[in-house]
Amino acid sequence: MPAKRHAASTTSAPAPVTPATLSSGPSTLKTNASAAAIAQHVWEQYLATTPQRTLLLDAFMAFLVLVGGLQFLYCVLAGNYPFNAFLSGFSAAVGQFVLTASLRMQTSDSGSGSSSKPSSKGKNARFADDNEDQGSGTSHERAFADYIFGSLILHFFCINFIN
Amino acid sequence: MAQSSSSLDVLLKGSSGQSTRGLLRIIILLTIAAAAVASRLFSVIRFESIIHEYDRSRNIDLFPIAVDPWFNFRATKYLVQNGFYSFWDWFDDRTWHPLGRVTGGTLYPGLMVTSGVIYHILRFLTIPVDIRNICVLLAPGFSGLTALAMYLLTCEMSTSPSAGLLAAAFMGIAPGYISRSVAGSYDNEAIAIFLLVFTFFLWIKAVKNGSIMWGALTALFYGYMVSAWGGYVFITNLIPLHVFVLLCMGRYSSRVYISYTTWYALGTLGSMQIPFVGFLPIRNSDHMSALGVFGLIQLVAFADFVRGFLPGKQFQKLLTAMVLLTFGLGFAGLVLLSVSGVIAPWSGRFYSLWDTGYAKIHIPIIASVSEHQPTAWPAFFFDLNFLIWLFPAGVFMCFQNLKDEHVFVIIYAVLSSYFAGVMVRLMLTLTPIVCVAAALALSGILDHFMVLSKPNPEAQTKTNAEDSKSLRSTQKPVVGIYSYFSKAVVTGSITVYLLLFVAHCTWVTSNAYSSPSVVLASRMPDGSQHIIDDYREAYYWLRQNTADNAKIMSWWDYGYQIGGMADRPTLVDNNTWNNTHIATVGKAMSSREEVSYPILRQHDVDYVLVVFGGLLGYSGDDLNKFLWMVRIAEGIWPDEVKERDFFTARGEYRVDDEATPTMRNSLMYKMSYYNYQSLFPAGQAVDRVRGTRVPTESPQLNTLEEAFTSENWIIRIYKVKDLDNFGRDHNNAVAFDKGLKRKRASKKKGPRVLRTE
Numbered sequence: 001m002p003a004k005r006h007a008a009s010t011t012s013a014p015a016p017v018t019p020a021t022l023s024s025g026p027s028t029l030k031t032n033a034s035a036a037a038i039a040q041h042v043w044e045q046y047l048a049t050t051p052q053r054t055l056l057l058d059a060f061m062a063f064l065v066l067v068g069g070l071q072f073l074y075c076v077l078a079g080n081y082p083f084n085a086f087l088s089g090f091s092a093a094v095g096q097f098v099l100t101a102s103l104r105m106q107t108s109d110s111g112s113g114s115s116s117k118p119s120s121k122g123k124n125a126r127f128a129d130d131n132e133d134q135g136s137g138t139s140h141e142r143a144f145a146d147y148i149f150g151s152l153i154l155h156f157f158c159i160n161f162i163n
Numbered sequence: 164m165a166q167s168s169s170s171l172d173v174l175l176k177g178s179s180g181q182s183t184r185g186l187l188r189i190i191i192l193l194t195i196a197a198a199a200v201a202s203r204l205f206s207v208i209r210f211e212s213i214i215h216e217y218d219r220s221r222n223i224d225l226f227p228i229a230v231d232p233w234f235n236f237r238a239t240k241y242l243v244q245n246g247f248y249s250f251w252d253w254f255d256d257r258t259w260h261p262l263g264r265v266t267g268g269t270l271y272p273g274l275m276v277t278s279g280v281i282y283h284i285l286r287f288l289t290i291p292v293d294i295r296n297i298c299v300l301l302a303p304g305f306s307g308l309t310a311l312a313m314y315l316l317t318c319e320m321s322t323s324p325s326a327g328l329l330a331a332a333f334m335g336i337a338p339g340y341i342s343r344s345v346a347g348s349y350d351n352e353a354i355a356i357f358l359l360v361f362t363f364f365l366w367i368k369a370v371k372n373g374s375i376m377w378g379a380l381t382a383l384f385y386g387y388m389v390s391a392w393g394g395y396v397f398i399t400n401l402i403p404l405h406v407f408v409l410l411c412m413g414r415y416s417s418r419v420y421i422s423y424t425t426w427y428a429l430g431t432l433g434s435m436q437i438p439f440v441g442f443l444p445i446r447n448s449d450h451m452s453a454l455g456v457f458g459l460i461q462l463v464a465f466a467d468f469v470r471g472f473l474p475g476k477q478f479q480k481l482l483t484a485m486v487l488l489t490f491g492l493g494f495a496g497l498v499l500l501s502v503s504g505v506i507a508p509w510s511g512r513f514y515s516l517w518d519t520g521y522a523k524i525h526i527p528i529i530a531s532v533s534e535h536q537p538t539a540w541p542a543f544f545f546d547l548n549f550l551i552w553l554f555p556a557g558v559f560m561c562f563q564n565l566k567d568e569h570v571f572v573i574i575y576a577v578l579s580s581y582f583a584g585v586m587v588r589l590m591l592t593l594t595p596i597v598c599v600a601a602a603l604a605l606s607g608i609l610d611h612f613m614v615l616s617k618p619n620p621e622a623q624t625k626t627n628a629e630d631s632k633s634l635r636s637t638q639k640p641v642v643g644i645y646s647y648f649s650k651a652v653v654t655g656s657i658t659v660y661l662l663l664f665v666a667h668c669t670w671v672t673s674n675a676y677s678s679p680s681v682v683l684a685s686r687m688p689d690g691s692q693h694i695i696d697d698y699r700e701a702y703y704w705l706r707q708n709t710a711d712n713a714k715i716m717s718w719w720d721y722g723y724q725i726g727g728m729a730d731r732p733t734l735v736d737n738n739t740w741n742n743t744h745i746a747t748v749g750k751a752m753s754s755r756e757e758v759s760y761p762i763l764r765q766h767d768v769d770y771v772l773v774v775f776g777g778l779l780g781y782s783g784d785d786l787n788k789f790l791w792m793v794r795i796a797e798g799i800w801p802d803e804v805k806e807r808d809f810f811t812a813r814g815e816y817r818v819d820d821e822a823t824p825t826m827r828n829s830l831m832y833k834m835s836y837y838n839y840q841s842l843f844p845a846g847q848a849v850d851r852v853r854g855t856r857v858p859t860e861s862p863q864l865n866t867l868e869e870a871f872t873s874e875n876w877i878i879r880i881y882k883v884k885d886l887d888n889f890g891r892d893h894n895n896a897v898a899f900d901k902g903l904k905r906k907r908a909s910k911k912k913g914p915r916v917l918r919t920e
Binding site for chain 2: 035038039041042045046049083087088091094095098099101102103105106142143145146147149150153154157158160161
């Protein structure tokens, strides 16, 4: 047991542990596993349970993070001379990321309702919400239309601001 | 609630009840809007349709505040005449005389653009309207819209239909809001309060629905708000605070994430489109809380996402690691940025919100404005009447069913009541939430007391019996109110309060808030109204009798008026962007003539304008503001101008025989009392504002000569003398002239004597 913990904490060899835990569900993860091991576990779980369409959105979000990060890096290293341009580029990336995250939440809420993702509190709130008015995730089409609406405004502002 | 609606259904006869009620509600709302517009028209009816500044000097004995309808009007005219693009690039060389002002980049264009758009729409519909009428009537029109927005907002808070209607009615006639939106007060607040309320409505809607669309709409209206009023910072901080509190209460949900992030991403970009705001949302600390909460909610969302894959124990461990990491990074980054000066420090106005003494010490220009003074307690009752004591009850009722939107009401209530206590001006932001809370409380009372008395005895006894059977002990206090007497008493007293409220609002509007400060009204002994029109008389004189580019120096309060009504360049005006320049004027006013004259010459001043209320008892005159001029000047030249020198040895501020030499030699004093005693019999000259006798001898002015004095002596205009033709200084010249006169007189006397002999 101590040896195993040691192995996990060095983060060099969590791989032999996690496949076993994955196959038998999250409950087999040791309560005192290290942060790195947990992260590994989460990653495996994520790949296993996320549907294809959501993965696509996630890939887009990762791309946006990359773009935003690159711009920020450029700003830090090479100076922020056209500050308007940097700001609008950067906030376009951030805004699109945020909008995509919102779209992902709305679509995956109802899509993968069976997953254990939402906490009890969130579930309750969402449930009450669905009862009251056409809340989040009632229809994918509505969510997508909202997404396009938001993106249009975002990019209008960005183009207007870019100078 | 169900009972109330069913009883209403009974009242309105069954199936047609729903649509009838809808119609009724629309009619009521329209009536409220009409009442809101109508009650703001006092000033137009009583005086004519002129743009006026709102004058708070009646309540707080200082002087008219820095709101700037005249400037807005002038800017709107410019916009309508020259089009949008040249308005955007407008460099105004007729204000701040030597410096000029990049007006297009330093104003909030929302108001002007709004009225410009209305103007062009009306033109398109072939309704020929003067732009001035649009400007005068814009504020009442928007207050009608505010009432509607208030209805929508309150309906989100409560299921009772009466709450929304009550709130709309309160908002329509509450003096706290009327104070800034009477006809003619063409000010940013005129549209800003509507935008404030409507943005909050959209925000609540967004939080409830969790849809990108509502969030984006919130952002759009937030952007509009940013373009209209500097008070947008209130929204910028309130919404993040709401989200933060929700997060702390463990109420994170995807709805909150969606609405907040959409609002922030779009709203921040939108606010940066306004040149005056520019990069402030990135740089200024006032906006940092929004950014911080934006980052926080990303983390929380990610944590929530990860939690789905993990059992509790490991999740906590991961969470701790993440929290430590991000806080470490974030704090280091913030310290680094603050030290290196990338993020601007908090602005002075912000500090003065927390430390009420701050402004007085550090920024006299802010403290000198009466609207930045702390609110006096009676002002709350004066502006809100019985709403102010219903307000806590309404907030309490929000605690009872604590949903997300009620949390918002509570936060808004707490914050704005603090701010309203700090600054008179922020009473304006308190008014909407007071109306919401009071309407919630009052509709609660009315639903319980009024509606149950209406249904026929059968239904009542039925419900009665059911309730008493099932839960006698618990229901008793609620169900117990059955006697028509107690219902009648409560309903009657509420009605009386409401009627009193209406009477109070009308009285306040008509008496306190509807008098344009450029036209003073007074009552003659026989009760007829006498209008004192000195300001316009003087400005008209300036327009007719001075060169087109004659520079007028006055204290900054009158800058916009001179620019708007007299159309002459001014040195300083109500846009107090350059403290040094204002201090220069203050120094010129408070120094001896020998010091002032070079200043006047350097700034090309042709005329100096002072406001003197001594004859009429008009308390908002320049001598009463004089100490602020001294203080502001002292802030820049502490060696040359000293506030202490203007007080007598016993610390009194006196203008009579015992006034200090500094005081008596100051330009302002001389200009105010020059020749004043000639109006009175010898030794009887009295200053009616300060209630003192005036020295029997007139102050001597060497470098200025009197050019104009208005009918009631409120405005006095002096012309700055040119350099002496013989190169003497003015002191000698005047002395010589006097000497010459005397000689001439004696000479004349001489020959005449000779002749007679």
